[in-house]
Structure formats: structure tokens, C-alpha cells
Amino acid sequence: ESAVVSGITLDRSEAKLSVIRVPDRPGIAYRILSPLAEAAINVDMIIQNASSEGYTDFTFTLPKVDLPKARQLVEFVAREIEALEVRADNNIAKVSAVGTGMKNHPGVAARMFKALADENINIQMISTSEIRISCVIEAKYGELAVRILHEAFNLANGA
Amino acid sequence: ESAVVSGITLDRSEAKLSVIRVPDRPGIAYRILSPLAEAAINVDMIIQNASSEGYTDFTFTLPKVDLPKARQLVEFVAREIEALEVRADNNIAKVSAVGTGMKNHPGVAARMFKALADENINIQMISTSEIRISCVIEAKYGELAVRILHEAFNLANGA
Numbered sequence: 348e349s350a351v352v353s354g355i356t357l358d359r360s361e362a363k364l365s366v367i368r369v370p371d372r373p374g375i376a377y378r379i380l381s382p383l384a385e386a387a388i389n390v391d392m393i394i395q396n397a398s399s400e401g402y403t404d405f406t407f408t409l410p411k412v413d414l415p416k417a418r419q420l421v422e423f424v425a426r427e428i429e430a431l432e433v434r435a436d437n438n439i440a441k442v443s444a445v446g447t448g449m450k451n452h453p454g455v456a457a458r459m460f461k462a463l464a465d466e467n468i469n470i471q472m473i474s475t476s477e478i479r480i481s482c483v484i485e486a487k488y489g490e491l492a493v494r495i496l497h498e499a500f501n502l503a504n505g506a
Numbered sequence: 507e508s509a510v511v512s513g514i515t516l517d518r519s520e521a522k523l524s525v526i527r528v529p530d531r532p533g534i535a536y537r538i539l540s541p542l543a544e545a546a547i548n549v550d551m552i553i554q555n556a557s558s559e560g561y562t563d564f565t566f567t568l569p570k571v572d573l574p575k576a577r578q579l580v581e582f583v584a585r586e587i588e589a590l591e592v593r594a595d596n597n598i599a600k601v602s603a604v605g606t607g608m609k610n611h612p613g614v615a616a617r618m619f620k621a622l623a624d625e626n627i628n629i630q631m632i633s634t635s636e637i638r639i640s641c642v643i644e645a646k647y648g649e650l651a652v653r654i655l656h657e658a659f660n661l662a663n664g665a
């Protein structure tokens with residue numbers, strides 16, 4: 348699988364906002380996101396897993412500089428939709444394995460997760476596409492994660 | 507934002523497996539995924555949101571044909587890691603807006619979510635990258651979702 352991964356990227360510029368326990372019914376995702384779009388806040392990753400008992404969490408990452416404004420907007424919506432709370436986290440890094448045709452190489456994600464686990468780096472969030480596997484981890488592990496992933500995928504440092 | 511979205515894709519070939527309430531500690535993601543990789547099961551989307559009280563859900567999509575085998579493997583791991591349960595869903599479709607530089611156009615996701623909400627289509631899962639916003643919805647809404655998203659983004663049908 349090493350041939351599939353062409354590089355490792357690290358993004359330390361983002362923060363995370365989660366709206367906890369939102370009702371899983373049509374219109375909720377729009378209500379959370381549209382004030383952010385109107386405020387021209389560049390939302391990056393959006394992660395929402397399947398619901399349990401009619402509720403789920405709605406999380407997104409964004410530039411750290413936009414966190415105070417975004418939090419204010421989202422807290423207003425959270426109250427309106429009667430979500431449980433809004434949680435912000437300024438202490439994250441996003442590390443990604445980038446490549447092509449990841450879908451047909453299930454071993455790639457397994458290898459990435461193993462490399463992080465072997466260093467005891469906890470994976471807080473996971474989001475994937477055909478060309479990228481992204482893990483959100485604690486910010487302080489960012490450079491270490493990049494180094495071990497370069498090793499895990501036989502990439503020269505700087506790839 | 508219409509210029510940013512170049513096409514809408516629909517994938518009806520996948521099923522979803524969720525491992526509910528897994529401990530949020532290093533090694534868990536690897537333990538769930540590695541048996542699947544060893545069985546050469548092509549896992550597509552992996553979604554894991556941030557944890558609450560030390561637990562989170564781990565979800566992935568895969569070809570429907572692989573669901574019985576994958577479910578068996580994952581149920582074994584779920585018992586080992588003392589997750590709450592494994593849930594399978596064979597009734598999903600993945601609809602995606604594809605484009606470039608989505609990150610710098612926050613209105614794109616908002617417009618997509620609004621279009622689905624206006625048709626009362628519930629968004630079960632969301633996963634995004636710079637070039638794609640994917641929503642998992644109930645399978646029966648697949649074609650309708652594609653049609654309304656073509657309209658929402660001013661794309662000719664077939665784009």
C-alpha cells in the first residue's frame with residue numbers, strides 16, 4: 348500500500364466546533380451552516396456520524412482566527428434547535444495521508460491507524476475520501492504524527 | 507458558488523456499518539479496520555466524530571456485497587473492545603457535490619443542505635473534503651436528491 352500514498356500533510360491552522368446532540372431531522376444541518384456561510388467563514392471538514400435515538404453531533408473545523416465569531420453564531424443556533432451544547436477545541440492538528448484510489452487499498456487506513464496507535468496518539472476524528480484519509484489529533488502530536496507516517500509509508504521526509 | 511460545483515454523483519452500491527460506543531483510546535480504530543483490510547474489503551468512507559465521555563461511534567461504508575462478511579468480522583472486534591453494538595444499514599445512498607476549492611466557498615455546503623432539507627430528505631451522515639461534500643441519505647431518495655442538487659447548482663442533468 349505504500350505506493351498508494353504519495354504524501355503526508357499537516358494542518359495546524361484549524362480549530363474544531365461541535366454542536367452536541369442535535370435533533371436528527373431535515374433542516375438542521377442547513378440551520379447550523381448557513382449563518383457561517385453568510386459570515387464568510389471558511390468551514391473545512393464537516394463530520395456528522397449516524398444518529399442514535401434521534402440525535403447526533405455535528406462537527407466542523409475552521410480557521411482558528413474565525414473561532415470566536417463562529418462559536419457565537421453556532422451557540423445561537425444551538426439554543427434555537429435545542430442542542431445540548433457547543434464545544435470548541437483550539438488544540439487540534441489535522442494529519443492526512445494523501446494518495447489515489449485509497450478505496451481499493453483498505454490496508455492504507457489500517458496502516459495509518461496502526462502507526463498512530465503505536466505512538467499512543469489518540470485519533471479524535473476521522474474523515475476520508477478516495478484521495479485522502481484525515482485524522483484529527485491533539486495539536487502537540489502533529490510533527491511526530493507526520494514523521495511516523497512518513498516512516499510507515501516509506502516516504503522521504505518532506506513528501 | 508454554482509461555479510465551484512462541477513457535478514453531482516450518486517452511489518447506491520454501498521452499505522453502512524457502525525460500531526456504537528467504542529472506547530476513545532489509541533488502537534481502537536486499528537483494531538476495527540485491520541481485519542477488514544486483511545479480508546480485502548474495500549472500505550470507502552470512514553466517519554468518526556469526536557467523543558463524549560470517552561466514547562464515540564465508528565462508522566464506515568463498504569460494497570453491499572461485503573456486508574455479511576464485514577459485519578461478522580466487526581462484531582467479533584466489537585465484543586473484544588466492549589463496544590455497545592454493531593449496526594448495519596443496507597438502505598443508504600451516498601450523494602456528493604463534487605468541485606474544487608470547496609473550502610473557500612462555505613455557501614456550497616449550505617446550499618446543498620438546504621436543497622435536501624427543502625425536500626424533507628434527512629441527511630444521515632456528512633463527510634467532506636476540499637473537492638467533495640458527501641451526504642448519506644436513505645436509498646429511496648437517491649435520484650430525487652441528484653435532481654434537486656442539479657437544480658440547486660445550475661447543472662444540466664447528467665453533470
Ligand SMILES: C[C@@H](O)[C@H](N)C(=O)O
Pocket residue numbers: 369370371372373374375376377395403405623627628629630
Ligand atoms: C443532523 C442533520 O444533518 C439533519 N439530519 C439534517 O438533515 O439536516
Ligand SMILES: C[C@@H](O)[C@H](N)C(=O)O
Pocket residue numbers: 464468469470471528529530531532533534535536554562564
Ligand atoms: C476511536 C478510535 O479512533 C480511537 N480514538 C483510536 O485512536 O484508535
